[in-house]
Amino acid sequence: MPVEDSFGPLTAAHESMRAGRRAGIVLPLFACPSARSWGIGDIADIVALTTWLAGGGQRALQILPLNEMAPGQQSPYSALSAMAIDPLYISVPAVADFESLGGEAALSPDDRTSLARVRASGRVEYALVRRLKRRALEAAFSRFFDIEWGTNALRARELRTFVREQRWWLDDYALFRAIHASRGEQPWTRWPAPLRGRHKVALDHARRTLQREILFYQYLQWVAHRQWREAIGHASGVGLIGDLPFMVDLDSADVWARQQQFRLDVSVGAPPDAFSATGQNWGTPLCRWDVMRSDGFSWLRARARRSAALYQGYRVDHVVGFYRTFGRPRRGGKGFFTPADEADQQALGEQVVDVLGEPGAAIIAEDLGTVPDFVRASLTKLGVPGFRILRWERSWTVADQPFLDPIDYPTLSVAASGTHDTEPLLVWWDQTSHEDREAVSSIGTLQRLTGGTGVVDKPPAEVRDALIELLFASRSDLLLLPLPDVFGWRDRINDPAVAAGANWTYRLPWPSDQLDGVPEARERQEMLRRLSVKHGRI
Numbered sequence: 001m002p003v004e005d006s007f008g009p010l011t012a013a014h015e016s017m018r019a020g021r022r023a024g025i026v027l028p029l030f031a032c033p034s035a036r037s038w039g040i041g042d043i044a045d046i047v048a049l050t051t052w053l054a055g056g057g058q059r060a061l062q063i064l065p066l067n068e069m070a071p072g073q074q075s076p077y078s079a080l081s082a083m084a085i086d087p088l089y090i091s092v093p094a095v096a097d098f099e100s101l102g103g104e105a106a107l108s109p110d111d112r113t114s115l116a117r118v119r120a121s122g123r124v125e126y127a128l129v130r131r132l133k134r135r136a137l138e139a140a141f142s143r144f145f146d147i148e149w150g151t152n153a154l155r156a157r158e159l160r161t162f163v164r165e166q167r168w169w170l171d172d173y174a175l176f177r178a179i180h181a182s183r184g185e186q187p188w189t190r191w192p193a194p195l196r197g198r199h200k201v202a203l204d205h206a207r208r209t210l211q212r213e214i215l216f217y218q219y220l221q222w223v224a225h226r227q228w229r230e231a232i233g234h235a236s237g238v239g240l241i242g243d244l245p246f247m248v249d250l251d252s253a254d255v256w257a258r259q260q261q262f263r264l265d266v267s268v269g270a271p272p273d274a275f276s277a278t279g280q281n282w283g284t285p286l287c288r289w290d291v292m293r294s295d296g297f298s299w300l301r302a303r304a305r306r307s308a309a310l311y312q313g314y315r316v317d318h319v320v321g322f323y324r325t326f327g328r329p330r331r332g333g334k335g336f337f338t339p340a341d342e343a344d345q346q347a348l349g350e351q352v353v354d355v356l357g358e359p360g361a362a363i364i365a366e367d368l369g370t371v372p373d374f375v376r377a378s379l380t381k382l383g384v385p386g387f388r389i390l391r392w393e394r395s396w397t398v399a400d401q402p403f404l405d406p407i408d409y410p411t412l413s414v415a416a417s418g419t420h421d422t423e424p425l426l427v428w429w430d431q432t433s434h435e436d437r438e439a440v441s442s443i444g445t446l447q448r449l450t451g452g453t454g455v456v457d458k459p460p461a462e463v464r465d466a467l468i469e470l471l472f473a474s475r476s477d478l479l480l481l482p483l484p485d486v487f488g489w490r491d492r493i494n495d496p497a498v499a500a501g502a503n504w505t506y507r508l509p510w511p512s513d514q515l516d517g518v519p520e521a522r523e524r525q526e527m528l529r530r531l532s533v534k535h536g537r538i
Contacts, residue, residue, distance in 0.1 A: 023472065023479040023528070023537040024060025024241070025053055025486065026420060028076065028493060029089060030124050031506050034513035036093055039118025039129045041512065043224065044091035046231040046240070048513035054236035055516075056525040057532030062241035062315060062480055064420060068177075070249050071185040074126040074504045075494075077245050077282075077317070080180075080252045082299075083169040083306050085224040088126075092133055095223055096155075097140035111135065123505040137223075141216050149215070162222045169302060170218060176253035178213035179206055187251040189264075198256070228310065241364070241480075242311035244303060244356070246318035247284035258299055261291045266327040270318070271335065271370050276496060279326075279335070286327040289338065289348055297355045308359035316356060319365040319386075323349030323375050346378055353382050364414050364478070368392070380412060388413045388476060390440075390467065391428055400439070406474030407445045415476035417467065417485045420493040425467060425485040426460050427492075446470045464488040465527065472535040479537065483508075486524055 032041040032049050041049075050061055067079035068086040092098055107115065114132055118125050148156045163170060179195060180188065188195070194202035207214065232240060247268055248254050255262055266286040272279045292299065307314045316322070324337040324345040339345050357363050365379050367386035379386050393404040409415055417425045429437065434456075440446065441454030446466060455466045468486065471479055484491055484506075494503045515521040532538040 021477055021535075021537045022059040023481070023532050024058050024062060024238070025483050026062045026416075026480050027483040028064040028420065028504070028506070029066065030064075030076075030504065031483075031493070032508050032512040033119075035119075035511040036091075036513070037119070037511075038092055038115060038132060039121060040088060040124050040126075041507075042089050042091040043085075043227040043231050044094050045512050047234045047236075048515070050235040050238035052512070052515045052521070052525060053238050056528035057538040058238060058528060059537075060239045060241055060313075060478070060480065061235075063243065065243045065245050065317075066310075067245065067248070070251060072127075074124075076243075076504065079245060079248045081173050081177075082245070082248045082252070082254045082303050084173050084177075084221055084253075085228065087137060087220045087224065088130055088133060090133065090137065090220065090224050091227055092136045092140075094227060095137070095140050097143045098136055101139055101143055107136070122507060122509075123502065124507055126505070137220060138216070141219050144219065145212070145215070159219060159222045162225060163218050166221070166225075169306060170221060172257040173253045174214045174217040174221075175203065175207060175210075176256055177217040178210040181213065182210060188256045189251065198259075239312040240310075242307055242314035244307050244314050244316050246316075246321045247282065247287075250283065250285045254299065255285055261288055261295075261299065262286060263288055263327070265330055267330050268321070268325055268327050269335075270321075271326050280496065281328060286325060286338070289325075293348075293351070297352065300352060300355050301358065304356045304361075305359050308361035311361055313362035313364065315364050315366055316353070316384075317366050318369075319349075319353070319367050319379070320369070320371045320375050322352040323372075323378070342372070342374060345372075346374055349375065350378055350382060353379070353384060357382075357384070366419075368419070380410070383412065385410075385412045385414050385476075385478060387419075388415050388474070389419070389422070390415075390417055390471060391422075391432070403436075403439050403443055405443050405445050406470055406476070409474045409476045411475055411477050413476040414478045414480055415471045415474040416480050416482075417471055418482055420482065421496050423492060423495075424482070424488075424490050426464060426488050427490050429460075429463055429467075440467075443470065445473050449473065460488060468527075469531055469535075472531040472537065486528065487520070 027049070029041045029046070032045050033039060034045045034048055037045055053061055065076040065079065066085050066089055067076070068081045068084045069076065069088070070078050070080045093103065104112065104115065111132060114128055118129050118132065144155070176188070179191070180186070183191060195206065250264065262285040264285050267281055268284045268286050269281040270276070270279055324339060326335055326337055328335045339348055363384055365384050365386045367376055367379060368389065376386055388406070388409045390406065393409070394401045395404060406415055418428070422428070423431070437456050441456045447454060449469055450466055455463045468481065471481070482493070484493070491506055493506045510518050510521065529538070
């Protein structure tokens with residue numbers, strides 16, 4: 001079924017994400033602010049970034065989740081809504097109501113000082129950016145409410161249409177968000193019992209008393225929607241690949257609205273793997289898969305519908321969790337998988353993956369970490385590509401565990417030098433053993449590309465370019481490279497073993513709308529185009 005959702009039919013764009021060999025870049029939206037942005041990459045910055053990528057022959061941009069983050073959080077995987085775009089990504093200068101108030105010139109002296117600070121910062125300063133944007137957007141909404149809403153002006157009618165079309169997710173979200181704010185951002189699990197339990201009388205009372213606040217959150221999503229539609233319409237033919245997080249926070253509109261579908265006494269995470277020797281505990285509630293199946297996976301269908309309306313394709317985060325979810329009792333106890341046996345795990349995973357693909361967007365599966373062999377086999381059967389990360393693709397059961405030649409990767413796969421969670425390519429190269437560097441250097445395709453000289457003991461720039469070209473030459477239909485790897489930078493986007501800190505604060509060293517004026521950026525753009533042409537990815 002074609003996906004419309006007031007963005008217009010997207011079926012052709014979805015299909016273009018499946019068409020032939022192509023290459024793209026992985027970069028969080030927050031990391032690419034333009035000179036006009038307020039200290040963080042925003043929706044409007046997609047245009048400048050995709051223009052630069054298209055000049056380099058790139059056909060895809062994979063971003064991280066844009067879901068609204070929980071108060072005080074900076075991880076894009078910490079969401080209080082599986083549907084809403086975080087207002088943090090709204091381009092304030094592009095909000096008509098803000099400009100009608102005088103724009104930046106009308107900011108207070110303190111806010112102008114703060115704005116200069118976040119623009120000059122080398123990192124995303126989430127708390128300050130959020131405060132600045134919140135004040136500006138509240139002022140913009142007040143202007144809209146006072147001048148246009150009461151008179152039912154054209155833009156007011158457009159907002160009403162948006163609210164009606166998006167009611168299937170927007171009603172619960174806006175009500176939740178308004179109550180949450182009215183209670184000092186207190187988690188819903190601490191609300192009075194009638195609100196916590198969603199008693200009809202309590203909800204009706206909240207809708208009446210918080211009517212203006214509810215409209216404010218609807219307004220923010222309408223503004224984000226309009227900006228998103230404008231941005232993807234000028235993306236220079238570069239397909240946007242989104243990211244569907246495995247779960248949302250316990251304190252989220254989704255869990256509050258569907259409490260019977262989750263085990264609130266169990267916390268989801270991951271068993272020990274390459275990222276953590278002790279495993280991970282994400283604090284999110286456990287899905288009651290039997291209950292979700294009994295209502296036809298309606299919540300997952302809604303998430304898939306929303307993602308397909310926003311993106312041409314999307315990455316399914318932690319896909320193994322949809323086959324078997326690892327949970328730990330919140331009050332202590334041994335971790336466990338649900339479902340418990342492999343047959344039920346495969347049946348569940350294949351049902352869920354089918355649901356996620358129904359709306360038409362091309363999906364790719366993040367199948368990294370501790371993943372049973374049957375999961376990759378199942379994904380292949382379903383026609384869903386998984387990832388092939390160069391440093392982890394080895395013949396693990398063979399003596400010396402040689403690295404696989406990317407020319408032998410499956411066509412139905414995503415070749416990559418790393419992800420947003422891994423150390424950058426050159427950091428890995430520096431830290432890995434000499435034996436591993438020799439093993440990589442002996443890969444047949446790399447030997448052919450380097451004229452038999454390999455890359456051991458060569459300068460970092462030569463190692464970088466040789467490994468990147470090795471992946472361009474892979475048989476995988478889709479190649480996705482984290483942008484720091486393309487430049488050979490050593491900055492890390494996220495370190496899963498470290499809490500908060502610098503995680504998720506990475507920014508490009510130059511404004512995204514000024515890349516054409518940076519010699520290093522032009523050289524990398526030319527390199528990407530040359531390799532895309534040479535290896536048939538353009």
